[in-house]
Amino acid sequence: MRLYLSVGLLLERHVPAGGAVICGKHIPEGTIVGVNPWVTQHDPEVFPNPEVFEPERWLATGKNKEQLAMMERSFFSFGAGSRVCIGKNISLIEIRKIIPQLLRDFDMSIEGDKEWIVKNVWFTQQQMPLCVLKRRKRHGTG
Structure with a gap:
């Protein structure tokens, strides 16, 4: 942030x-x-x-x-x-909940070699390489 x-x-x-x-x-x-x-x-x-x-x-x-x-x-x-x-x-609560949950449940990787681009139009808009999420297998689930 x-x-x-x-x-x-x-x-x-x-x-x-x-x-x-x-x-x-x-x-x-x-x-x-x-x-x-x-x-x-x-x-x-x-x-x-x-x-x-x-x-x-x-x-x-x-x-x-x-x-x-x-x-x-x-x-x-x-x-x-x-x-x-x-x-x-509320934003901080969401960040503190969502980020750990994503890291716990998914393996993440970046595809390709695109650069992270940030455009400024009052709120900054980010264009970044494709992020791939793959659900992790959890112990005790089918």
């Missing part, structure tokens, strides 16, 4: 009445501002080796606690604050 976020464009906000100071600059009220989540999730100061899939980066074991806290604060896959995605919790 950090490497290939669902939203690929700015998460826009309007500057409130009276304006705001953002990164040391005064921004007038009503101005549309935003952050691109792809940029925040690939910041090497927050996520060392940001282009690398390293799930163990989230484990606290032997990790600088301040770095881990900064990564957790910066994780932006569902937005943040009062505008966090309303479906975040």
Whole structure:
């Protein structure tokens, strides 16, 4: 979710009445501002080796606690604050249920040598090589 976020464009906000100071600059009220989540999730100061899939980066074991806290604060896959995605919790439940179930019940392989392509049209759309699932035989079933 950090490497290939669902939203690929700015998460826009309007500057409130009276304006705001953002990164040391005064921004007038009503101005549309935003952050691109792809940029925040690939910041090497927050996520060392940001282009690398390293799930163990989230484990606290032997990790600088301040770095881990900064990564957790910066994780932006569902937005943040009062505008966090309303479906975040149900999505996380589905992910935590479906992925282990797929890994338990199926052998997976990739067919061909196509490259994984990501197109950005607000929600990112992924075209990837054909993934083949073969049901595993379960012990005690026919």
